[in-house]
Amino acid sequence: MTGKILVSACLMGHAVRYDGRSKPLVHPAIDRWREEGLLVTICPEMSAGMAVPRPPAEIAGGATGEDVLAGTAKVMEITGGDVTAEFRRAAENALALAQETGCRYALLIDGSPSCGSGFIYDGSFSGGRQNGMGVTAALLRQAGIEVYSDREIDRLVERLKIAD
Template sequence: MYLISSCLCGVNCKYSGGNNLNNKCLELFKEGKAILVCPEELGGLHTPRTPAEIKGSSEGILNGKDKIITKENIDVTKEFLKGAYETLHIAKLSNINKAILKEGSPSCGVNYVYDGNFNGTKIKGKGLTATLLEKYGIDIISDIDWKENNCGNI
């Protein structure tokens, strides 16, 4: 059983109101092999919403030092933390140990996130939910890596 970012299965929960449909992820869901989550919505944020980026790092956020802010400079760290912990709770309740997450997201990014300056610059790092899931022993892979590895298992 997989935990999958909802946007990858066509759910319109992306900050812009759209989705990032990945047909292979959708197949897993339709086969009953996945549970869908959107950490931002689980944290209480609306769709669509103002873009948000990490100022610092996810580890720094978990340690209370860094933040997630919107393009309008509004601190949404509390909502992102709530969503990350709710996602972890769902994974534990469902005995899930594998997740396919949307690359680049401040919640779900696995290999990179945006640099916090809202200029499109990507930096090496993980989103908050990805960091938390990994910290609790859940194997994570990005939608990009999963696709490039011919949809192999994680």
């Protein structure tokens, strides 16, 4: 194995999502990687001090995580609260942990304004989706970490076979 895998805590069964739930990912590779000590678990939002549960948040105005990192977009709660600073701190914490522990890959929950890598919600709080990355996924990718969504676990499995 050429590197560890940073993984969203909610995918590992931890009740850390904004709604206080988890979204466990069941796949034989997860068990194998856990046994091999390859998984490094984080909830970026919790690492930045955000509560569970917390109000839903989306990147405003159809923007993406890259826009948040560039300072041209905000992450807003449904209540109107601006949580941009918390999401930026969450991304920085995730990147620091990935670098400290030798993670070359990340397996993150899709749809999240933090961890989404294939799609995120469009900022209207109406359930509308758009292609794009959340803040953490964007920062990890900018740092050269390969990011995969929970829907792409089979791609990550194949990628790791090639990397061995």
